[in-house]
Amino acid sequence: MKLTFYKYQGTGNDFVILDNRNNGYASLTKNQINFLCDRRFGIGADGLMLLNSHPSYDFEMKYYNADGGESTMCGNGGRCLVKFANDIGILKESYHFIAIDGEHEASVDLDGTVSLKMNDVNEIQYKGDHFILNTGSPHYVQSKSDVQQLDVYKEGHKIRYSPSFEKEGINVNFVEQLEAADKIFVRTYERGVEDETYSCGTGVTAAALVSYHNENGFNHVDVLTKGGQLSVEFDKIGDSFKNIWLTGPAEKVFEGTIALNTV
Numbered sequence: 001m002k003l004t005f006y007k008y009q010g011t012g013n014d015f016v017i018l019d020n021r022n023n024g025y026a027s028l029t030k031n032q033i034n035f036l037c038d039r040r041f042g043i044g045a046d047g048l049m050l051l052n053s054h055p056s057y058d059f060e061m062k063y064y065n066a067d068g069g070e071s072t073m074c075g076n077g078g079r080c081l082v083k084f085a086n087d088i089g090i091l092k093e094s095y096h097f098i099a100i101d102g103e104h105e106a107s108v109d110l111d112g113t114v115s116l117k118m119n120d121v122n123e124i125q126y127k128g129d130h131f132i133l134n135t136g137s138p139h140y141v142q143s144k145s146d147v148q149q150l151d152v153y154k155e156g157h158k159i160r161y162s163p164s165f166e167k168e169g170i171n172v173n174f175v176e177q178l179e180a181a182d183k184i185f186v187r188t189y190e191r192g193v194e195d196e197t198y199s200c201g202t203g204v205t206a207a208a209l210v211s212y213h214n215e216n217g218f219n220h221v222d223v224l225t226k227g228g229q230l231s232v233e234f235d236k237i238g239d240s241f242k243n244i245w246l247t248g249p250a251e252k253v254f255e256g257t258i259a260l261n262t263v
């Protein structure tokens with residue numbers, strides 16, 4: 001089968017996107033997705049997304065990690081899929097799409113950045129030296145003094161495969177508070193990629209929520225990652241976090257075709 005694909009990236013978190021509005025790619029296997037994401041033998045990406053038609057939304061988002069398994073919400077992926085929809089002529093002031101964690105609102109801003117509304121977060125578990133929360137995907141968030149020097153693969157892999165998380169997996173984020181109260185640096189080991197990615201949208205969101213500086217009301221956090229800068233805005237209302245918006249660049253890198261065997 002010859003497959004047409006589109007390669008996008010959002011702060012270095014990169015994706016293969018397939019236009020599946022005619023349902024031609026619905027039967028891709030785990031091995032085929034893993035091959036497409038392979039950085040030596042395939043196209044290379046942290047994940048793969050299908051843009052599906054949907055009767056009640058502008059589109060449906062299906063997300064697969066590089067290991068080929070369907071996964072939970074991808075924040076950078078959602079932003080890139082909105083940019084892709086815009087590029088192929090699905091033009092909206094405000095996009096409404098459906099993903100595995102429910103409906104999302106998004107917009108392509110005048111400066112080319114894409115803002116994605118994340119689902120509310122109503123619980124953050126504090127475990128003494130780290131936090132556990134779900135921002136559409138499960139995240140472990142730990143504060144570190146110098147994330148640039150950290151062996152993220154080694155430290156992240158150890159936590160992700162520890163007895164508590166071995167079965168379901170978890171994304172591991174290391175956060176450094178920078179001088180400005182509203183600025184952090186985040187590095188992430190991603191489940192299903194099983195390596196550090198240049199940024200992780202749901203991870204950046206999780207790290208920003210635990211780094212709030214206004215106890216109640218509006219917060220804006222600038223998040224630096226290896227792949228560039230994102231921002232997270234939200235309202236902290238008691239123990240809940242609402243109106244969470246993840247904003248940052250989302251760009252097309254290239255498009256192409258590839259022969260896909262029945263692997």
Ligand SMILES: N[C@H](CCC[C@H](N)C(=O)O)C(=O)O
Binds near residue numbers: 071138
């Ligand atoms: N690897 C994650 C999904 C993708 C998350 C990340 N790419 C993002 O931008 O949120 C997981 O299996 O939970």
